[in-house]
Amino acid sequence: MTVQQLKYILKVAEVGSITEAAKLLFISQPSLSNSIKETEKEAGITIFLRSRTGITLTKDGAEFLGYARQVIQQMELLEDRYVTNLPGKVTFGVSSQHYTFTENAFVELVKRFGQERYAFYYNETGTHQILDDVKNRVCDLGILYLSHENEVVMRKVIEGNHLVFTELFSAKPHVFLQKDHPLASKKVVSVNDLAPYPRLNFVQGEYESVYFSEELFSFIPVDKEIRVNDRGAIVNFMLGLNAYTISSGIFPKYLNGENIISVPLAENETMHIGYVLNENQELSELGKSYLEELRKYAPANP
Numbered sequence: 001m002t003v004q005q006l007k008y009i010l011k012v013a014e015v016g017s018i019t020e021a022a023k024l025l026f027i028s029q030p031s032l033s034n035s036i037k038e039t040e041k042e043a044g045i046t047i048f049l050r051s052r053t054g055i056t057l058t059k060d061g062a063e064f065l066g067y068a069r070q071v072i073q074q075m076e077l078l079e080d081r082y083v084t085n086l087p088g089k090v091t092f093g094v095s096s097q098h099y100t101f102t103e104n105a106f107v108e109l110v111k112r113f114g115q116e117r118y119a120f121y122y123n124e125t126g127t128h129q130i131l132d133d134v135k136n137r138v139c140d141l142g143i144l145y146l147s148h149e150n151e152v153v154m155r156k157v158i159e160g161n162h163l164v165f166t167e168l169f170s171a172k173p174h175v176f177l178q179k180d181h182p183l184a185s186k187k188v189v190s191v192n193d194l195a196p197y198p199r200l201n202f203v204q205g206e207y208e209s210v211y212f213s214e215e216l217f218s219f220i221p222v223d224k225e226i227r228v229n230d231r232g233a234i235v236n237f238m239l240g241l242n243a244y245t246i247s248s249g250i251f252p253k254y255l256n257g258e259n260i261i262s263v264p265l266a267e268n269e270t271m272h273i274g275y276v277l278n279e280n281q282e283l284s285e286l287g288k289s290y291l292e293e294l295r296k297y298a299p300a301n302p
Contacts, residue, residue, distance in 0.1 A: 003075055005039045006068040008032055009047060013065055017054055066136030073119075090114070092286040093121030093139030095130045097214045098202050098231050099273075101250045102143050105293035113286060124231070127214060128157075128207040134276050135161045140287050143294070145248070145271040149219065153211040158276060167274040168291065169298035173216045174249030174262040178238045188266045191217055198224040198243035200234050215246045216269050235260060248273065250297050 012021040012032070022029040040047050047061035057065070073091055090113060096102040106122050114120070121139055123129075130142035146154055146165065158165050175189055183189050183197075199222045202214045210219040226243060228234055237243045239259060248271050249262045275291065277283070283291070 001039055001042050003071065005035050006071055008035050009039060010065065010068055010072065012036065012048065012055065013057055013061075018048075018050075062132065062136050066138055070137055090118040090286070091120070092118075092284065092290070093123070093133075094141060094143065094290065095123040095125060095133035095139040096143035097127060097130065097145065098124050098234075099143070099248070099250070100231070101297040102294065105290060105297070108293045109286065109290045113289065126202065126204045126207065127154075127212040128204065131157065131161050131163060131276065134163055134278060137278070140284060141290075142276045143273070144276065145214075145273045147216060147269055147271055149216065149269070150211045150213070151272075157211075162279045163276045164279055165274055165276050167272045168294055169273055171248040171250060171271045171273060171299050173246055173265040173267060173269055173271060175265050176234075176238065176245050176247060176260055176262050178242065179259050179261050181238075181242050181244070183244075183263065184261055186263060188264045190266045191220060194244055195222065198226055198237070198241050200237055200243050200245040201225065201227050202234075203227045203229040216265075216271065217246060217267065247271075248299075250299065 008021070008025060011025055012018055015021050015024065018032055018036070019029055022032045025032065036048065043064060045060040045064060046058050047064055048055040049058055076089060092109070092113075094102065094106060103122070103124070106120075110118075110120055123133060123139065125133070127144055130144055133139045134142040144154075144165075146167075155165065175183075175194065177184050181197075183193055186193070199215075199218075201218055204212045204214075224243075226237055226241075228237065234243075234245055238245070246265060247262075249264065
C-alpha cells in the first residue's frame with residue numbers, strides 16, 4: 001500500500017466517481033480501478049461499492065479514509081519540513097451542529113493561529129455526521145448537545161462509536177424570531193404560543209429522529225414545519241414567514257442579527273453543549289485553544 005494509492009482513493013471519495021477522479025489525476029480509468037482493487041485486497045476490506053449510478057463509500061471504507069487522511073497530512077508535513085523547506089502547515093478541524101458561536105470561535109482561532117500556511121476544516125452538519133467525522137478522524141473534535149430528551153440514546157450511540165462526550169457549558173432553550181414577530185414583545189414564550197407559526201428544523205438526512213434533532217421539543221407535533229440544511233435559509237424563513245426555531249439562545253453576530261431576537265422558552269429543559277473525541281484521544285493545543293474560545297460564549301446564568 002503506497003501513499004500514491006491513498007491519494008487516489010481520497011480523490012475518488014472526494015469527487016464520487018472513478019471516471020472523474022481519473023481525469024483529475026491524469027491517469028487511465030482502468031489503472032485507477034486496478035489501484036483501488038489492489039488497496040482493497042491488501043487492506044482486506046471493500047472501500048467502494050460500485051453500481052451503474054456510480055460508487056458508494058462503505059462503512060469500512062469511511063473508516064479507512066479517516067486513517068488515510070491522517071497519513072497524507074503527516075506526509076505533507078514531512079515533505080514541508082525536509083523537502084520543500086516551507087514553514088510547517090498548521091492543521092485542525094471541527095464538525096459542529098448549526099451554531100453561530102462555534103463558527104465565531106473558529107474564526108478567532110484562525111486569527112490567532114493561522115500562520116503562513118494552514119489547512120483548517122469546519123463542517124456544519126447533521127448530528128450523526130458529526131459522530132462519523134470524529135470517529136473517522138475527518139476532524140479533531142465535534143460539537144453537539146445532550147438534553148433530557150435525547151441523552152440516553154445519544155450516549156449509547158456515542159459510546160458505540162468509541163467516542164467520549166465532555167460538557168462545556170449548559171444553556172436554557174430560547175426561541176429565535178424576527179424582531180417584528182407577533183411574539184417578539186413577550187418576555188417568555190411557551191410551546192403552545194408557537195403553535196400557529198412554522199417551525200424550522202435542520203435536516204438530519206437518513207437519521208431524522210427526535211434523538212438526532214438539533215432542536216429541542218421536536219417530538220411535539222406541529223401543523224407547519226420546514227426542514228432546512230442551511231443557517232442562511234433559516235434566517236430568511238424567519239424574516240419572511242414569521243417562522244421560528246428553538247436553540248440555545250447564544251446569539252453572537254448572527255446573519256441579519258439586527259433583525260433576529262431570542263426569547264426564553266418557558267419549558268423545563270437544558271441543553272448541555274459539549275464536544276466529542278475518540279476514546280483515549282488527547283486534545284491538541286489547537287483543540288484546547290478552540291474550546292477556550294467556545295467557553296467565552298457560555299451563558300452567565302443558564
